[in-house]
Amino acid sequence: MIWLRTDAPQFFSDLGDVLRLFYGDVAVSLSEGDTVFEHHFTDDGGNWTDAWASQGRRSVLSRPACDGTPLEVKRLRKRQIKQALYNLLRDLTGMRPPWGSLTGIRPTRLLYEAMDGGMGLEEAVAHVQQAFDVSPDRARLLGEIARMQAGLREAPEDCFDLYVGIPFCKTRCAYCSFSSGEIGDGSLVEPYVRALLREIELCRGLMAEAGLRLRAGYVGGGTPTAISCADLERVLTAAQAAFPGAVEWTVEAGRPDTIDGDKLRMLRDRGVTRISVNPQTFSDDTLRRIGRAHTGRETVEAYRLARTLGFDDINMDIIAALPGEDVADFTRTLDAVRDLAPDSVTVHSLAIKRSSRLHEQLAVAGKGYGQVSREGAAEMIALARERLTADGWRPYYLYRQKYMAGNLENVGYAKPGKACLYNIGNMEETVSVLALGAGAITKWLFDPKQRDLRIERAPNVRNIEEYVRRVDEMVRRKREVIFQGKG
């Protein structure tokens, strides 16, 4: 266990994230432990100095004190204390994580922050690389993403995006940490759909009152196509009637074994512009191991059917570093994706969150379960980038999660003109997201054009039965956030 003896315990969680960049899922405490990291902060009026020491090494970082808003002061304090600890850890371990000291923040946000401060794109890329010790390769990736997002990132001020969650899946994937349940005998579907329809109806009133119109809609999960065609149509029809005029509607038809001609025709006829058919991998052995009840062949068939029925914007999700896979397996998945030529491809690095079954399995079976090394994960992610960009896909959004293989990233790649507005708005936080359904989290933006953008969240309860019982309360939570201070 690591003992953080720090003058700034308020940053405990952020400092723990920095330690985990180097030591993996290590336990950290403020009051005990066998390896001590000692920290002292001084503010002499003109300068802030953070000094860290451990195992005979020391790192000291100073910068002129900031006299900005309280939020700016807190942000800069946090960055400096993390950077100083990071420098010490780099010195102690000789490791250099691909995203440097960045944790808990979207790297593109820092890029845009620098650009808002007057830097050009190249200068901002160099600044992020230098200030946070980001690798040159990752810094270049940020620049490419910013170029792809040009003209797509900003949303009109009178708009919101919509997320509708269908939290059912046929089986539960071993790595899943979402608020999704196995559909089982389906008995929860009808009460859930009815509650969702009520939430849609009540939120129609909220958005009308706020004078906002829908820009992009996204039906996710779970697996929306896990429920019947008729039920999914009820939800979609209600959402489109309540919030008309969207320029984009995505439905995750994630699991190929939940897709059929009737569902695809219904989605097409309801004006769904984009769907996702997610192989994750084309290895049937891996699919079995991770608890997905479909084969690679079924993915190909579902994809071809969607194309035949006229879908011209199809995304595929794949995952690097799945347990038991090596670079050759992942290469075969990339080959299959190239041959199918979807319009966009989202490449995830496996994140083994504590709430997933895989986390438990690894805890019991250890590395024998086939956990991919940091180096292996990095090689796969680099290969995906090289292959996809060579074949005409371009990176257009990225995000990082805790517990991700090799501290890497998830990147969405798209062919020209096929970038998903919802994904960009949600990841870059340039538009408010009204989120409906169990476990969905509404994110509301205040003063989006200001430096101190404030984001308030209104989470719905995750448990399906609780959600059904308390749906009116979920809407009240949203009202309180959206209209705070306005009675």
Ligand code: SF4
């Ligand atoms: S399809 Fe997605 S939501 Fe469903 S169990 Fe798998 S990871 Fe979880």
